[in-house]
Amino acid sequence: MADSDIEYDEQDLAAFKDAAVAWFGENTPRDVDFMLPLTFMEVGTDQQFNFLREWQNKVYEAGYLGAHWPKEYGGGGLHPAFQDAATRAMAQARTPIMLNAIGLNWTGPLLLDRGSEEEKQKYIKGILSAETIWCQGFSEPENGSDLGNAQTRAVKDGDDYVINGSKIWTTQGNYADYMILLARTNPDAENKYKGLSFFLAPMKGADVKGGSIETVPIKKLTGEYGFTQTFFTDARISADCLMGAEGEGWLIAMQTLEYERGARAGQAGGHVMMMSDPSDIIRLAREAKLNGKPAIDDPAVQEELVALMTEARSLGLNSRRDKIRPLAQDRPMSLALGSKLASTDFYQRLNAFAITLQGTRAAYYVGDENAHDNGLWQRGYLNSFSATIGGGTSQIQRNIIGEHVLGLPKS
Amino acid sequence: MSAFDNARMAPRIGLSEEQAQLLDIAESFCRDKSPVDKVRALIEEEGGFDAAVWHEIAELGWLGIGVPENYGGIGLGMAELVPLVEHMGRSLMNTPFVPTVLAAQAVLRGGSEAQKEEVLRQIATGAAASLALCEDHADWNLQNLSVTASLQDGQLTLRGKKYLVLHAAAAQFVLASVALDGQAALLLIPADALAGRISREKIIDDTQRAYALDLDGLSLPETALMPTDLAGDALAHIEQAGSLLLAADMCGGAYACIDYTLDYLKTRKQFGKLIGSYQALKHSIVDAHQAYEKARSHLYSAAHIFGEQGEGDMAVHMAKAEAGEAYSFAADRAIQFHGGFGFTYDCDAQLYRRRAIMGCALYGDTRYHRRKIAALMF
Ligand SMILES: Cc1cc2nc3c(=O)[nH]c(=O)nc-3n(C[C@H](O)[C@H](O)[C@H](O)COP(=O)(O)OP(=O)(O)OC[C@H]3O[C@@H](n4cnc5c(N)ncnc54)[C@H](O)[C@@H]3O)c2cc1C
Numbered sequence: 001m002a003d004s005d006i007e008y009d010e011q012d013l014a015a016f017k018d019a020a021v022a023w024f025g026e027n028t029p030r031d032v033d034f035m036l037p038l039t040f041m042e043v044g045t046d047q048q049f050n051f052l053r054e055w056q057n058k059v060y061e062a063g064y065l066g067a068h069w070p071k072e073y074g075g076g077g078l079h080p081a082f083q084d085a086a087t088r089a090m091a092q093a094r095t096p097i098m099l100n101a102i103g104l105n106w107t108g109p110l111l112l113d114r115g116s117e118e119e120k121q122k123y124i125k126g127i128l129s130a131e132t133i134w135c136q137g138f139s140e141p142e143n144g145s146d147l148g149n150a151q152t153r154a155v156k157d158g159d160d161y162v163i164n165g166s167k168i169w170t171t172q173g174n175y176a177d178y179m180i181l182l183a184r185t186n187p188d189a190e191n192k193y194k195g196l197s198f199f200l201a202p203m204k205g206a207d208v209k210g211g212s213i214e215t216v217p218i219k220k221l222t223g224e225y226g227f228t229q230t231f232f233t234d235a236r237i238s239a240d241c242l243m244g245a246e247g248e249g250w251l252i253a254m255q256t257l258e259y260e261r262g263a264r265a266g267q268a269g270g271h272v273m274m275m276s277d278p279s280d281i282i283r284l285a286r287e288a289k290l291n292g293k294p295a296i297d298d299p300a301v302q303e304e305l306v307a308l309m310t311e312a313r314s315l316g317l318n319s320r321r322d323k324i325r326p327l328a329q330d331r332p333m334s335l336a337l338g339s340k341l342a343s344t345d346f347y348q349r350l351n352a353f354a355i356t357l358q359g360t361r362a363a364y365y366v367g368d369e370n371a372h373d374n375g376l377w378q379r380g381y382l383n384s385f386s387a388t389i390g391g392g393t394s395q396i397q398r399n400i401i402g403e404h405v406l407g408l409p410k411s
Numbered sequence: 412m413s414a415f416d417n418a419r420m421a422p423r424i425g426l427s428e429e430q431a432q433l434l435d436i437a438e439s440f441c442r443d444k445s446p447v448d449k450v451r452a453l454i455e456e457e458g459g460f461d462a463a464v465w466h467e468i469a470e471l472g473w474l475g476i477g478v479p480e481n482y483g484g485i486g487l488g489m490a491e492l493v494p495l496v497e498h499m500g501r502s503l504m505n506t507p508f509v510p511t512v513l514a515a516q517a518v519l520r521g522g523s524e525a526q527k528e529e530v531l532r533q534i535a536t537g538a539a540a541s542l543a544l545c546e547d548h549a550d551w552n553l554q555n556l557s558v559t560a561s562l563q564d565g566q567l568t569l570r571g572k573k574y575l576v577l578h579a580a581a582a583q584f585v586l587a588s589v590a591l592d593g594q595a596a597l598l599l600i601p602a603d604a605l606a607g608r609i610s611r612e613k614i615i616d617d618t619q620r621a622y623a624l625d626l627d628g629l630s631l632p633e634t635a636l637m638p639t640d641l642a643g644d645a646l647a648h649i650e651q652a653g654s655l656l657l658a659a660d661m662c663g664g665a666y667a668c669i670d671y672t673l674d675y676l677k678t679r680k681q682f683g684k685l686i687g688s689y690q691a692l693k694h695s696i697v698d699a700h701q702a703y704e705k706a707r708s709h710l711y712s713a714a715h716i717f718g719e720q721g722e723g724d725m726a727v728h729m730a731k732a733e734a735g736e737a738y739s740f741a742a743d744r745a746i747q748f749h750g751g752f753g754f755t756y757d758c759d760a761q762l763y764r765r766r767a768i769m770g771c772a773l774y775g776d777t778r779y780h781r782r783k784i785a786a787l788m789f
Contacts, residue, residue, distance in 0.1 A: 031736045179461050236484065251415065265669035282788070282789070298784075299782075300784075302781075302789060303781050303782070303785065304786075305785070306732075306782075306784045306785050306788065307732075307781060308593040310709070310729045310732065310733060310781075310784070312707050313422050313709070313712075313729065314705040314709060314733070316537060317422045317424050317709065317712050318704060318705065318708050319706035319712075320422060320424050320708075321707070321708045323710060324424070324425070324426050324711075326430075326431045326434050326435070327426055327434075327707070327711055331700075334700070334704060335704060338700075338704060341697075341701065342701055380571070395690070395694070398694040398698075399609055399690070399693065399694075399699070401697045401700065402687075402693040402694065405700070406673055406696065406700060407673065407677065408673070408677065408685075408687040408688070408696075409677065409684075409685045409687050409688040411689070411690055411693065
């Protein structure tokens with residue numbers, strides 16, 4: 001990973017930022033005539049997939065993705081502040097999302113931090129260019145929050161591992177070339193965690209040397225597609241796919257989740273979720289009619305809006321305060337571990353509240369001419385659960401904060 | 412469309428070298444000087460604070476932090492007072508510090524040159540002072556004034572009563588807001604003019620002291636009047652500065668009260684398990700903690716940009732609103748999570764809960780500040 005201690009010139013950064021703003025201003029595709037996914041978890045059609053893959057590739061080629069990842073593996077070799085600037089420019093221009101989120105933000109930093117030289121050479125560039133798409137095989141039908149109990153089996157057989165079992169809620173499972181896979185190599189280990197291993201597993205092609213890996217799309221609460229159940233039947237993959245050593249799976253999976261939850265840095269950058277801009281809700285409150293008047297005229301609505309805007313601002317303030325050492329040391333990790341819970345719950349409440357501003361129009365959904373903002377808020381609300389459930393539910397986040405930040409005993 | 416821009420702008424927060432140092436010093440000072448048994452002992456004393464600690468605070472130069480050097484102060488600003496008051500809030504420390512530094516701010520903004528010379532130097536070296544702002548109508552709007560002064564032949568004559576004057580009994584000066592010819596005005600009243608007019612009020616927060624001032628018929632020389640053209644601005648400044656410091660006290664209190672409750676959750680057992688392992692308690696205290704973190708971010712953002720027109724005001728309103736909400740929730744849960752012990756005077760949870768109510772009662776509660784933000788935003 002590019003060293004954040006390396007010096008950089010403020011003027012260079014300012015120039016880079018201006019160039020990024022200009023580039024996204026010019027190149028952001030507008031007037032796309034089909035519905036674009038709000039998050040990387042909503043990629044449900046080939047049209048969306050192909051479009052987003054091309055878009056990510058274009059952004060990467062322009063130098064605005066992985067700008068701070070090492071040059072030798074395909075990154076830009078710059079200070080992280082440069083990628084931050086590019087990511088902000090991207091969000092502000094409201095560009096389509098970066099498709100390969102699991103590669104860019106979880107697998108990539110994990111490989112850069114603890115992968116072998118070969119693994120870095122093999123995977124990093126494809127992650128950035130969207131040539132190789134990644135998915136995550138952690139959750140199973142019977143083991144979700146209790147991830148440590150995962151039962152998918154990996155049995156060593158000569159130079160291979162043979163995988164059997166099923167993963168579920170696999171985002172982009174049907175498109176992925178590779179999966180970060182958590183599987184049980186030793187069912188007799190002294191505890192459930194120690195029996196797990198971590199694989200960089202191929203999903204298709206000749207690298208699957210035998211058996212089958214089958215993905216079955218699952219329809220989401222939005223009516224769209226985006227994740228699959230993934231079945232492994234005697235799937236044979238090379239033993240080289242094992243990351244680290246047997247038994248280190250839990251450790252590596254936990255590190256992966258830290259990237260996923262934003263509690264650890266190193267992500268390639270780029271926005272992977274189109275969060276509604278909190279201030280859009282003020283526009284909505286001006287336009288939407290409640291009891292015959294603009295919703296914003298209602299004092300109760302105003303009070304709630306102010307509370308939400310205040311909360312929105314606190315999300316940004318929290319992450320900045322986390323970098324001011326004397327203001328972040330009373331309870332180490334508090335702000336980092338608290339950010340997923342704070343932001344995902346916030347967006348859920350924001351969208352839920354937005355629906356209540358619309359009077360009878362609250363009833364409409366995407367595609368109806370009467371829907372406010374073409375049902376953006378309704379769809380946003382339903383989608384918001386992807387973030388309060390995926391990546392560890394809000395309840396699990398509270399356990400983590402309670403136990404790791406506040407020092408409470410395990411439940 | 413200021414709100415629209417706000418959300419997109421990188422939120423502003425920072426910490427000066429001085430703030431960082433004061434944060435360190437205040438933490439150990441307040442912990443040493445205000446352990447909870449001391450807080451409880453002071454509740455039993457009439458004055459409610461330790462004169463020796465007050466003296467040390469003056470020696471440390473803290474009273475002069477917000478006072479310019481040419482008036483004998485250190486010449487820093489409101490931002491540097493925040494870490495101090497935050498730690499006073501954590502330790503439930505009670506002295507006339509907040510009313511005194513706010514009175515200094517009022518004189519700084521609203522006083523004549525002679526008044527500044529007279530008062531600021533004394534405050535910087537340890538004189539306590541206070542503000543008489545609240546009235547019978549219980550309105551937070553500092554411009555709503557029914558206590559009046561009339562000016563005749565160089566004499567001011569006052570009518571009415573002021574309430575919730577913190578530490579009035581210890582103050583060597585009290586600044587009172589009055590209506591003079593229908594306009595807001597501030598009066599600088601020396602302690603000796605108030606003899607026999609001060610009576611202690613029974614307030615919800617036993618760690619603090621508040622007094623009613625009977626100003627009816629009080630006669631003062633015209634020199635007590637601060638320049639009337641500055642009064643409006645001075646009152647606006649007091650509202651902002653008061654809200655900021657109260658937010659600091661409440662953030663500190665919220666932290667301490669969560670900490671206090673965590674200790675219990677980690678030691679008390681029921682059904683054979685530590686009660687902190689029960690999620691009904693664990694998740695709720697996490698929510699309290701998250702609300703505290705949010706409030707603290709707003710606090711240090713407000714301190715950082717204090718005084719900036721528009722943005723600075725908005726940040727202070729947010730800080731006070733969030734601190735009030737966070738402290739109230741944390742202290743409310745603190746009582747509940749201590750069970751029967753929580754219902755006792757011996758349990759510290761009530762100290763925090765009462766102080767939170769007091770903190771919301773002064774300079775506006777959460778709803779009041781949200782309405783102010785709404786007025787700025789929409
Ligand atoms: C849109 C989306 C995309 C996803 N993508 C992926 C992916 O790409 N790869 C992947 O591996 N997984 C993915 N997931 C799965 C996700 O990580 C799991 O759904 C999640 O961890 C919860 O597991 P579960 O579904 O088995 O629910 P359960 O664990 O069965 O939880 C059910 C309920 O019980 C609560 N609960 C469970 N345990 C506790 C506890 N100890 N204390 C308190 N409450 C508890 C939960 O909060 C929840 O409310 C995705 C999920 C979603 C919604």
